[in-house]
Amino acid sequence: METMPDPEILEPTDAIIRVHTAAICGSDLHLYHGTIPGLLPGTIIGHEYVGVVEETGSQVRRFKKGDRVVGAFHVACGTCPMCRRDLFHQCSSGGVLGYGVAFGNLQGTQAEYARIPYADETLRLVPEGLTDEQAIFSGDILTTAYGAVVNSGLKPGETVAVIGCGPVGIMAVQSALVLGASRVFAVDLLKERTALAEKLGAVPVPAGEVNPVAQITRMTGGEGVDAVIEAVGGSKTIQLAFELVRGGGRISAIGVTSESTFDYPLMNSLTKDITFRIGLANIHRDIDTTLSLVRNGRIDPTVVISHRMPLEQAPEGYRLFDQRKATKVILQVT
Secondary structure (H helix, E strand, C coil), X not given: CCCCCCCCCCCCCCEEEEEEXXXXXXXXXXXXXXXXXXXXXXCCCCCEEEEEEEEECCXXXXXCCCCEEEECCEECXXXXXXXXXXXXXXXXXCEEECCCHHHCCECCCCCCEEEXXXXXXXXXXXXXXXXXXXXXXXXXXXXXXHXXXXXXXXXXXXXXXXXXXXXXXXXXXXXXXXXXXXXXXXXXXXXXXXXXXXXXXXXXXXXXXXXXXXXXXXXXXXXXEEEEEECCCCHHHHHHHHHHEEEEEEEEECCCCCCCCCCCCHXXXXXXXXXXXXXXXXXXXXXXXXXXXXXXXXXXXXXXXXXXXXXXXXXXXXXXXXXXXXXXXXXXXX
């Protein structure tokens, strides 16, 4: 923890927010371990946040001082060709807060104040009645998971396997159920994680005790699941996804990875007619939907919170999270 200069308005579309609540994300661990290139010394990290608007640039129209807001972890201009296609995560002027030079060189939100570019597109008012802890997840992991389920093309009544029951995976379990999945199989090496998924309505598949391919194949009558949500990141779990999905099924991979390549099962995909989709989350597309689902009690994202700590204890929060002694760490700023 260090004292840094307060952020200032740099562009007329900026807003400065006073952060009230922040969080440590699983993707922050890649920064923690130094596997994401271009993170300059002194960069403020973090990209999950709820706060109050302190100041706005001259072109900000939707927000004013005192508004309580939650924001997407990535920024988008709203006017470029990609944004006009609703591909906000592909914005030509976009970037990820607190994720280094390769992602726009933007300062992050694990701080008392943060500058949010393109505020009109990136921020949302927190709906009446929602706490900071309920709202913060729509800015990243809940909407990431929900978007992955949407991208899988899930139809009501279909079966889903979620690989990885960390915070994003738990959000994917809830999202798949709310979108009409008949059964959701929750796969994780840690039994306590699959137990939480079971409480939310999933079928637990503790991969440390059972063969997930054999069990899910048996429980789907030998077919495999209609859709797989891969929420870990990396070649091993993507390979597992190909083993779990039925012929003609779909895989939607959302886990963040530092691997540059993996061996794609080309012949298996060809013969089984598999649709494979991978990509960063398009938060702007789905954030209003997830805020509504939380507001109306259809999804409870707070079930993953294990630790609440003041911002000054963030280094300890990272240590606990990295050692899997914490499920989700909320940082209370003010």
